Amino acid sequence: MNFVINILSLGxxxxxxxxxxxxxxxxxxxxxxxxLGCEGMMxxxxxLGMLVxxxxxxxxxxxxxxxxxxxxxxAGVGALxxxxxxxxxxxxxxxxxxAGIGMQMFGVGTAGTLFRHFIGGTQSIPGISVAPIPGLSxxxxxxxxxxxxxxxxxxxxxxxxxxxxxxxxxxWGLRVxxxxxxxxxADSIGIQVNRVRYQALALGGxxxxxxxxxxxxxxxxxxxxxxxxxxxxxxxxxxxxxxxHPVKIMGGALLFTLAQALxxxxxxxxxxxxxEFLVMLPYVLVIIVLAISKKTALMGPTALGKPFNREMRT
Amino acid sequence: MTKRFKxxxxxxxxxxxxxxxxxxxxxxxxxxxxxxxxxxxxxxTEPLKNKIGVTEVLLRVVPLTIIALGITVAYRSGIINIGxxxxxxxxxxxxxxxxxxxxxxxxxxxxxFAILAGAVGGAIWGFIPGxxxxxxxxxxxxSTVMLNYIAAQLYTFFLRGPxxxxxxxxxxxxxxxxxxxSRNLDLTRFIKGTRIHSGIFIAIGLAVLIFFLxxxxxxxxxxxxxxxxxxxxxxxxxxxxxxxxxxxxxSGAFAGMAGAVEIAxxxxxxxxxxxxxxxxxxxxxxxxxxxHPAGIVPAAFFFGLLxxxxxxxxxxxxxxxxxVQVLQGVIIxxxxxxxxxxxxxxxxxxxESRWHEIFSRKNRAQEADA
Numbered sequence: 001m002n003f004v005i006n007i008l009s010l011g012x013x014x015x016x017x018x019x020x021x022x023x024x025x026x027x028x029x030x031x032x033x034x035x036l037g038c039e040g041m042m043x044x045x046x047x048l049g050m051l052v053x054x055x056x057x058x059x060x061x062x063x064x065x066x067x068x069x070x071x072x073x074x075a076g077v078g079a080l081x082x083x084x085x086x087x088x089x090x091x092x093x094x095x096x097x098x099a100g101i102g103m104q105m106f107g108v109g110t111a112g113t114l115f116r117h118f119i120g121g122t123q124s125i126p127g128i129s130v131a132p133i134p135g136l137s138x139x140x141x142x143x144x145x146x147x148x149x150x151x152x153x154x155x156x157x158x159x160x161x162x163x164x165x166x167x168x169x170x171x172w173g174l175r176v177x178x179x180x181x182x183x184x185x186a187d188s189i190g191i192q193v194n195r196v197r198y199q200a201l202a203l204g205g206x207x208x209x210x211x212x213x214x215x216x217x218x219x220x221x222x223x224x225x226x227x228x229x230x231x232x233x234x235x236x237x238x239x240x241x242x243x244x245h246p247v248k249i250m251g252g253a254l255l256f257t258l259a260q261a262l263x264x265x266x267x268x269x270x271x272x273x274x275x276e277f278l279v280m281l282p283y284v285l286v287i288i289v290l291a292i293s294k295k296t297a298l299m300g301p302t303a304l305g306k307p308f309n310r311e312m313r314t
Numbered sequence: 315m316t317k318r319f320k321x322x323x324x325x326x327x328x329x330x331x332x333x334x335x336x337x338x339x340x341x342x343x344x345x346x347x348x349x350x351x352x353x354x355x356x357x358x359t360e361p362l363k364n365k366i367g368v369t370e371v372l373l374r375v376v377p378l379t380i381i382a383l384g385i386t387v388a389y390r391s392g393i394i395n396i397g398x399x400x401x402x403x404x405x406x407x408x409x410x411x412x413x414x415x416x417x418x419x420x421x422x423x424x425x426x427f428a429i430l431a432g433a434v435g436g437a438i439w440g441f442i443p444g445x446x447x448x449x450x451x452x453x454x455x456x457s458t459v460m461l462n463y464i465a466a467q468l469y470t471f472f473l474r475g476p477x478x479x480x481x482x483x484x485x486x487x488x489x490x491x492x493x494x495x496s497r498n499l500d501l502t503r504f505i506k507g508t509r510i511h512s513g514i515f516i517a518i519g520l521a522v523l524i525f526f527l528x529x530x531x532x533x534x535x536x537x538x539x540x541x542x543x544x545x546x547x548x549x550x551x552x553x554x555x556x557x558x559x560x561x562x563x564x565s566g567a568f569a570g571m572a573g574a575v576e577i578a579x580x581x582x583x584x585x586x587x588x589x590x591x592x593x594x595x596x597x598x599x600x601x602x603x604x605x606h607p608a609g610i611v612p613a614a615f616f617f618g619l620l621x622x623x624x625x626x627x628x629x630x631x632x633x634x635x636x637x638v639q640v641l642q643g644v645i646i647x648x649x650x651x652x653x654x655x656x657x658x659x660x661x662x663x664x665x666e667s668r669w670h671e672i673f674s675r676k677n678r679a680q681e682a683d684a
Binding site: 040100105106108110113114116117118229230236274277280283284286287 | 639
């Protein structure tokens with residue numbers, strides 16, 4: 001029992017980067033943009049998040065503040081990358097799938113180039129450490145599972161109801177859903193479709209950057225070229241799996257916690273199982289999940305992947 | 315609208331795209347404090363200065379061309395294959411397995427057999443996303459990426475386990491690699507002192523083959539029809555899901571063959587890092603080459619130059635080789651954006667009328683001179 005709880009509570013922080021990134025991707029797709037560049041934005045976020053505490057915080061290391069500055073910088077540059085992506089797919093109406101691949105290569109390549117120049121080799125940082133919530137973390141079972149993590153875990157899980165509120169209960173959320181389902185109708189009542197899509201991509205990019213910075217600051221506490229390891233793509237898959245709904249997306253992210261926990265458990269128990277197949281597990285899981293999840297077109301944004309052109313009849 | 319103007323317009327847009335991409339790349343170079351002009355100069359000219367450099371570029375042209383041809387088949391059929399990296403890895407495993415199992419077959423049998431095995435391995439890895447897309451509407455963009463990661467792990471598993479070089483076991487340096495494959499599998503290196511191998515003729519042959527397949531057979535017509543407009547193709551009685559799967563299998567087979575040729579021609583054993591991003595570069599080559607064999611071969615040369623040149627920037631100007639990935643990403647973004655600009659009829663008309671204005675003015679000036 002104790003072992004199971006230990007493993008699960010270790011697994012939960014591993015799903016947080018996925019959760020944040022897929023919430024961002026959810027806003028993109030709700031606005032009708034398929035952002036496959038998420039992986040690249042995360043890579044940039046991971047590098048920038050670590051750069052600030054590494055370069056400024058070195059020597060006289062002041063814990064805390066520089067880490068959060070890193071998170072902010074990552075989110076800011078993520079938003080800029082989102083706007084750049086919007087320029088390509090919204091203004092120039094380029095096909096989103098292939099443009100996303102370009103964005104991914106650009107982000108991963110830039111992060112790798114800058115990393116080699118500014119940091120060089122593998123360097124670990126103290127990063128953001130665990131902050132148990134006083135009182136609550138003492139509760140048996142629930143305490144270690146939910147209240148004994150680094151602060152970003154709480155922030156991420158708070159983003160779920162917040163994202164739900166923004167998407168379904170605010171005028172801006174309504175506009176996002178409108179431009180993603182019926183852009184023409186939205187246009188006819190005076191919503192500026194492309195502007196809303198730019199905003200959604202900026203938000204999605206910021207969250208992707210934040211998710212990347214989470215990986216380097218809270219999870220790995222270092223940067224490497226393979227740090228994202230396809231999490232950006234898994235995040236996109238989670239949005240499909242979660243039918244563009246924050247709560248279901250969280251469910252999907254927790255499913256990956258289980259996969260992670262299983263990995264840790266097998267390693268922890270010393271079962272002789274090829275390591276490569278353990279690493280493979282999440283990716284296999286994504287394919288299975290995509291294959292069995294219901295393709296309910298009605299629930300999703302119907303204009304997903306279609307550029308909007310005011311001057312054309314469709 | 316004259317044909318001459320159209321061609322000129324297209325070339326103009328491509329040049330504009332290259333300049334934009336280089337400017338965007340310059341921003342990154344500027345950020346790391348590198349000499350921008352010198353970096354570009356090194357990438358584009360340094361490899362061409364001697365025989366070894368040129369052949370090393372050509373060495374990279376081989377896998378780039380073969381993979382890009384496969385990606386073109388898929389792209390033209392309406393399915394984007396970003397899984398070439400994984401398909402190539404599986405192809406290498408299949409080739410290695412055959413070469414390890416039948417080392418004593420004569421050259422004339424072993425080489426085609428092993429390359430065919432690579433093609434089959436890649437085709438199987440391409441069949442999975444194709445079938446998932448055709449039968450279960452799973453986005454091929456996501457499934458192929460996932461299969462890349464899975465293939466990479468399988469590859470390491472086989473190199474560390476079943477295919478590990480017996481010499482590594484006894485010597486114990488722990489490098490995950492297979493043993494030196496049978497000499498009967500070696501593709502001839504036809505210029506002394508360089509690594510350039512006869513695989514380049516295979517690549518060119520495959521380019522011709524793809525041209526005939528896509529433009530001169532009914533299969534190719536049906537695949538292109540399915541890619542151009544799925545609905546219209548379905549209305550025309552084409553079994554779109556079937557051609558999607560076939561296109562994906564061909565695409566995977568080509569990536570697998572690229573792996574097989576790379577092993578037989580360059581490395582002569584399965585080692586880690588053979589794929590080294592060729593799968594993704596292949597996408598850029600295919601797009602840059604206009605999704606046509608005649609464009610892909612020169613495009614592959616350009617990117618071979620870029621990849622090999624970027625290896626040199628580290629030593630000569632202190633720019634990390636990752637820069638090539640930045641440039642490739644930017645080039646994709648710029649190409650897809652300019653393609654849409656190119657397709658805008660209003661803009662084209664405006665440019666044309668302006669063009670005629672300038673030209674007729676010139677003519678009038680010449681008349682006045684006379």
